[in-house]
Amino acid sequence: MSPRIEAARGVGAAPERVALPEGEFRLIPGRPGVVIGVPHGGFEEFTGLIGERLGRLTGAGAVIATGFAGARTGGVRLNVNRPTEGARLPPGAEPLTARARRVHDAYAALVRRAARGPLALYVELHGYTRRASVVHLEVATAGIGPGLARRLKARYRLARERSLNGRRELPGLDLLIEPVDRVRFRATAARRWPPFREASAVLHIELPPEARLPAAARESSIGLLAELLRVAAAATVGDG
């Protein structure tokens, strides 16, 4: 069977649910090689919805976690994208625990399954809450050279201008992307583990509240992120 026909089978197939004691995963099948991961869908508002919509718009597979915090974990956050627990700790101070490892193993295995072969591009979506006078979309990366980063940034800005088009309700945020920009959220802990470590290229996207809480801004963000994902996928996935 040609890869093209197989790819067509993946896109639009029914989501699969995997329930663990501490939370739940949803795998939404897509084309091979590109996977969107949402490890904190249970507590970073609207990241799960944005990831799912992004998958449907671009044909990428998606793995979305919900739960893994609150009553089911004794109030401690499991990090899911790494085998540790606890929030707001320096990367080396996050405790590695048996349950955190079990949850992380399950997540990494689902991302591998969604990739249906080598993971050419892994897009991890997060939402941050830290307040600052200037907010940005921040993208920490791996396997993305300065040329592609500059292209992604230029494409984002073009798409943003198109989507703004006099609409004052949209925040019109700028994008910072490694390696051409310095970002605050560098994914220092997550990048030591799969899926981050296994992917040929990674976009680790942190969305501020302004980009995901108001409905109009959220819709605009989904469109802008889809544009980024398409450019990155075209540059990192072979035609196979």
Ligand SMILES: [Zn+2]
């Ligand atoms: Zn997060």
